[in-house]
Amino acid sequence: MKKSAANKKPRLIPLSVAALGVVxxxxxxxxxxxxxxxxxxxxxxxxxxxGVLSLIFWALIxxxxxxxxxxxxxxxxxxxxxxxxxxxxxxxxxxxxxxSFAIIFLISLFGTSLLFADGMITPAISVLSxxxxxxxxxxxxxxxxxxxxxxxxxxxxxxxxxxxEKVGHxxxxxxxxxxxxxxxxxxxxxKAHPVILKAVNPxxxxxxxxxxxxLTLLILTGVFLVVTGGExxxxxxxxxxxxxxxxxxxxxxxxxxxxxxxxxxxxxxFSPQDIKNPFYLLAPHWLLYPLLLLATLATIIASQAVxxxxxxxxxxxxxxxxxxxxxxxxxSRLIRGQVYVPFINFIMAIGTLSLLxxxxxxxxxxxxxxxxxxxxxxxxxxxxxxxxxxxxxxxKIAVTLFSVVFLSMDCLFLVANSLKxxxxxxxxxxxxxxxxxxxxxxRNGLMLLREASSKRKIxxxxxxxxxxxxxIIRVPGVAIFIDEPYDESKSCVFRHLESTNxxxxxxxxxDVAIENKPVISIHNRIENIKQTVGVYHIRLHYGFMQAxxxxxxLRICNEMKILPYLSGKTKFTYYLEMVNVFYGSKINVNxxxxxxxxFTGLLNTLPQNxxxxxxxxxxxxxxxxxxxx
Numbered sequence: 069m070k071k072s073a074a075n076k077k078p079r080l081i082p083l084s085v086a087a088l089g090v091v092x093x094x095x096x097x098x099x100x101x102x103x104x105x106x107x108x109x110x111x112x113x114x115x116x117x118x119g120v121l122s123l124i125f126w127a128l129i130x131x132x133x134x135x136x137x138x139x140x141x142x143x144x145x146x147x148x149x150x151x152x153x154x155x156x157x158x159x160x161x162x163x164x165x166x167x168s169f170a171i172i173f174l175i176s177l178f179g180t181s182l183l184f185a186d187g188m189i190t191p192a193i194s195v196l197s198x199x200x201x202x203x204x205x206x207x208x209x210x211x212x213x214x215x216x217x218x219x220x221x222x223x224x225x226x227x228x229x230x231x232x233e234k235v236g237h238x239x240x241x242x243x244x245x246x247x248x249x250x251x252x253x254x255x256x257x258x259k260a261h262p263v264i265l266k267a268v269n270p271x272x273x274x275x276x277x278x279x280x281x282x283l284t285l286l287i288l289t290g291v292f293l294v295v296t297g298g299e300x301x302x303x304x305x306x307x308x309x310x311x312x313x314x315x316x317x318x319x320x321x322x323x324x325x326x327x328x329x330x331x332x333x334x335x336x337x338f339s340p341q342d343i344k345n346p347f348y349l350l351a352p353h354w355l356l357y358p359l360l361l362l363a364t365l366a367t368i369i370a371s372q373a374v375x376x377x378x379x380x381x382x383x384x385x386x387x388x389x390x391x392x393x394x395x396x397x398x399x400s401r402l403i404r405g406q407v408y409v410p411f412i413n414f415i416m417a418i419g420t421l422s423l424l425x426x427x428x429x430x431x432x433x434x435x436x437x438x439x440x441x442x443x444x445x446x447x448x449x450x451x452x453x454x455x456x457x458x459x460x461x462x463x464k465i466a467v468t469l470f471s472v473v474f475l476s477m478d479c480l481f482l483v484a485n486s487l488k489x490x491x492x493x494x495x496x497x498x499x500x501x502x503x504x505x506x507x508x509x510x511r512n513g514l515m516l517l518r519e520a521s522s523k524r525k526i527x528x529x530x531x532x533x534x535x536x537x538x539x540i541i542r543v544p545g546v547a548i549f550i551d552e553p554y555d556e557s558k559s560c561v562f563r564h565l566e567s568t569n570x571x572x573x574x575x576x577x578x579d580v581a582i583e584n585k586p587v588i589s590i591h592n593r594i595e596n597i598k599q600t601v602g603v604y605h606i607r608l609h610y611g612f613m614q615a616x617x618x619x620x621x622l623r624i625c626n627e628m629k630i631l632p633y634l635s636g637k638t639k640f641t642y643y644l645e646m647v648n649v650f651y652g653s654k655i656n657v658n659x660x661x662x663x664x665x666x667f668t669g670l671l672n673t674l675p676q677n678x679x680x681x682x683x684x685x686x687x688x689x690x691x692x693x694x695x696x697x
Contacts, residue, residue: 088321090376115276121330125329154451181499201345201356257331292438379408383407438493443500545573564643590628645691650694
């Protein structure tokens with residue numbers, strides 16, 4: 069026990085350094101634009117600056133330090149965080165929610181869609197805000213900011229297929245330099261004008277509300293930008309653990325951010341003209357070129373971290389059947405869960421570059437960005453409140469206090485960010501609604517497909533009787549028939565028997581079950597359902613964070629002698645259904661035709677599941693079938 073504990077302590081340092089490049093990249097680059105946006109609608113005088121800095125200070129303390137790192141971090145699904153983990157956690161207790169689960173599930177889907185929208189906006193606003201520093205160095209450069217940001221983002225998306233493992237070890241050290249640099253810049257400014265430290269007093273924030281009334285809501289849209297990236301802290305707890313993230317936040321990241329924010333405020337107290345870009349104008353002129361380079365690298369790292377999170381989110385979503393199956397490439401041999409999804413990368417690239425061209429400035433992007441993260445935070449807080457009552461069995465008073473304190477703050481920010489829906493924030497809402505509809509149509513379509521396939525259901529006993537009662541020819545080798553998640557009919561093997569009149573000496577029928585847990589060990593992977601002479605029915609269990617690699621699972625099980633009937637067998641042939649779906653108005657009349665049309669279009673155009681199951685193409689046979697839903 070002592071040895072184990074001793075081994076864990078040294079791992080905190082490399083884990084913490086790695087976390088800097090992945091977890092804190094987003095929130096760590098907010099100083100590039102947050103103070104500027106917070107003071108956009110008021111004069112940068114002393115009272116306003118102190119009020120805004122007070123709001124920034126308490127937003128970071130209450131929203132990130134208390135709500136996320138203390139309370140939200142508790143709601144993990146065996147070490148996994150994020151909306152998918154919450155969906156899986158709630159789904160495992162679905163019966164406890166009865167009819168309300170459908171509404172909770174729909175809200176969760178909306179939150180997942182918002183995270184995809186966030187994944188488009190973050191690279192655009194981060195990189196653009198860094199490149200905008202060119203106009204401070206030399207004003208004519210401002211006309212090239214869009215082109216430079218476009219090229220950087222295009223390269224970023226183009227390189228995703230190659231993975232970030234080769235340069236990933238540099239992310240942490242670069243972010244260490246970033247946080248130290250912004251902290252030093254802040255310290256030098258605070259030292260010159262220490263009066264800014266009075267902003268720690270929340271009374272200055274209250275005075276701001278008293279003076280500006282409803283106009284304060286516009287100020288809050290900028291203040292909220294300092295907590296954007298907080299959702300990444302929760303989503304990444306599986307990669308680095310809660311302790312390294314908390315340790316880094318309180319000992320390094322939070323102090324660096326506060327020093328820089330207060331430093332920008334101190335500079336503005338005596339140089340209000342610097343409001344056009346208070347971050348870059350905090351630095352001496354000779355440091356602008358290195359700072360611009362460092363800021364660009366930091367925003368690229370933040371963008372890479374967000375894209376990696378989006379790929380991981382997509383993989384989890386398609387694993388639990390709320391997104392269509394796509395080609396998923398595991399891009400790292402060292403980091404568990406690091407994946408690349410080509411189709412999602414293409415969608416993200418089109419979306420991000422379109423946003424860059426359409427919105428033109430980081431100020432314009434800030435409206436859509438703040439709204440996306442704000443809605444995600446509200447949904448996560450709402451789901452955690454439900455979990456605290458239903459799963460943790462908190463008392464009603466405790467749940468009410470949690471909801472009132474944190475949801476009221478989230479909702480206040482939402483009221484503020486909602487003011488910009490018709491200005492620039494419409495993108496977030498439109499994209500999230502479209503994404504939710506696609507996920508809902510896919511899930512409902514799979515349920516219709518499952519219902520249609522159940523009408524053709526054939527038991528293992530019937531298959532065995534057909535093999536032994538008719539003149540079926542036995543051929544050497546192993547035939548592996550894989551049932552899709554919607555199909556428990558076993559009709560694939562039955563059609564094979566009817567069309568070829570042959571069967572392999574060992575026939576394995578496999579169901580795949582994705583559990584509401586992130587990881588299932590190999591010892592708990594195999595479930596024997598039924599077996600007759602030469603015909604075996606098993607179920608393979610996977611966690612929602614794992615690759616569904618059937619050949620590799622069978623190989624490991626064979627080596628461990630878990631499946632004795634495969635011992636010594638080397639010739640495997642895999643069989644999959646190639647499904648086509650037709651929709652008719654007279655079947656399942658309660659499901660709208662437009663939902664059927666979307667599901668049918670997705671199913672008939674997306675790639676088959678041969679890649680999802682990691683099946684060898686030269687050993688796989690597709691058997692065509694169709695269903696009418």
